Amino acid sequence: MSKREPLRVAVIGGGFCGAFFAAQLAEYSTVPLAISVIEPRARLGGGIAYSSEDPAHRINVPASRMVLFAERPEDFNAWLRRGTELDDDPEAVWQDGAVFPRRAAFGRYVAELIAIR
């Protein structure tokens, strides 16, 4: 029996959607895949919105609404709380406890999710 060659998939653009799509494809495909993500930025997952390193650029909804996994809606919030992103950013936590981190923090969260797949 000959070994099955992986299907080759190229994703053009590894910003938020492209990189997360590639990660999901790798996780859920039922056939072997060789996935290439073509992205000029150094880091996958950030794209225009979440590559900004300007500390004034924040996500525009609370972290609890930046949901990538329906079954784990608090995943980003939990990632923020157990990491160091908020250590030098007390302004991220609003009076009601909602967290509005810098956009780059979400980019690093997405990049980390992709890296472990």
Ligand SMILES: Cc1cc2nc3c(=O)[nH]c(=O)nc-3n(C[C@H](O)[C@H](O)[C@H](O)COP(=O)(O)OP(=O)(O)OC[C@H]3O[C@@H](n4cnc5c(N)ncnc54)[C@H](O)[C@@H]3O)c2cc1C
């Ligand atoms: C400034 C800004 C702030 C936002 N803030 C929020 C927010 O706080 N909360 C929220 O819910 N939504 C926010 N959004 C909306 C949402 O995050 C975006 O719609 C989403 O990130 C878009 O993802 P994308 O993959 O379509 O684009 P991107 O993540 O920008 O990915 C496109 C990628 O394609 C790459 N690319 C471009 N040309 C080429 C090429 N020729 N070859 C290969 N690669 C190429 C780029 O480098 C980029 O990485 C924001 C959007 C913007 C623009």
